[in-house]
Amino acid sequence: MSDELTRAAELIHGAGALLVCAGAGMGVDSGLPDFRGGAGFWRAYPPYAGLGLQFEELADPRHFADDPELAWGFYGHRLALYRTTVPHRGFGLLLEWGRAKPGGVRVFTSNVDGQFQTAGFDRVTEAHGSIHHLQCCAGCTREIWPATGVSVDLDETTMRARPPLPSCPRCGGLARPNILMFGDSDWVPDRTQVQLDELTGWRRAHRDLAVVELGAGQAVPTVRRYAELASAANGALIRINPREPQVRHGRGISIPAGALATLTELA
Template identity: 85%
Template sequence: MSDELARAAELIRGAGALLVCAGAGMGVDSGLPDFRGGEGFWRAYPPYARLGLRFEELADPQHFASDPELAWGFYGHRLALYRATVPHDGFRLLLERGQSMPGGVRVYTSNVDGQFQAAGFVHVAEAHGSIHHLQCLAGCSREIWSAATVAVDLDETTMRARPPLPSCPRCGGLARPNILMFGDFDWLPQRSQEQLDELTCWRRAHRDAVVIEIGAGQAVPTVRRYAELASAATGALIRINPREPQIRHGRGVSIAAGALETLVKLV
């Protein structure tokens, strides 16, 4: 075992609870596409490469008003992909390890894919919302509802959705995912806020938690910042990232590797 893994294992053994902080890299070992940079996104979605559209452009809420078939083509494909994806074994290892600790386990993630819930985690704080929940595009109410019954018919040649598109059960207008997109001023945050409030209370009660951060990059640093904040008092941070493992001021353990291979060795 390397020195980094040995130090990380010691932090886990000395902890009374486990906080998992996860970014997009957590899902790569499950077969989910790596959207890092335009090239990675276009490899996953060749039709968008032909159109010259990047992830940041497609993840713009304005498309739901200006071109809803394009918007729902993108999010409808992702919804189907996430439903069909089986979480890799690293999720199980984290869950079992966390459940064995006196304080249990919590998750903070920027991912909208629902993989942690699919793996059996109960307490998941989804900072950017969830693709498995919807809201009204027109804002007729502040209601957030499940997308469990939604199925989007997709033309995979053009990556455009065919009508009928998901609609609001109250007003009949267009629905959109309850996801915080780029430049999004209409996202309804209350579902995520309730999750975050529960996590905050748990953290206050379990200050001996070890933080394992996985696959969170610097481009959207939401998860990295939260993990650093949560571990600031103890320095019990384990950062697993094959490209950007560095920790400011050395307050923790950096492991430059992927999620699954590291968790198998560590947990």
């Protein structure tokens, strides 16, 4: 492990720019729940265990049409949780390292929690959208608006939302988070696409970047694939993951540990 940490520290130190690629495991050290498997999800949300509902079933956009109180019970609780969560020290370390680079720092993440923005990052590509932004369920507009001031009254015994539910300011119908859910054909990707276009341009201008990937699993491989793509030219990938640290074809550094512990050791 010490050899890998030394190599990783040297790679970060010598890079001209830093790209942080983060999956759900990045938030665990901030106290956010681990949704890995039914058991982990039910530990975080016991009422759903009694209903036999798993994360993948609740993160289904059809609930906003069929049972909006169930849908907003789940997402309303998460919105409140993410608003009050304090990012762990590892976020600050990454920001410090990135700001010291001539090319700066960018983030690519599948997380919808806004932790990077809270920690001070101003260039974040949110591949699956953000819970802090909303869109119209009926599709009356492609407009995406901030969820600032939106709160959901939640019955925590049943995990169902009480009316009134968040609504579209244009048509008055039901609103939903601007998040890419499972089997979601109605997600409006426009905000994310603007972020992605900016990131692509930045990457092309900074070929000497180092990629630090944290807590990105293989079940939803969006982040892992992007990290591999971004580091393909120079192999400057540091994969930090306690369960799935393997790097394909030896193209990078594998560290089988958690995000905060590893970043602290690297510091």
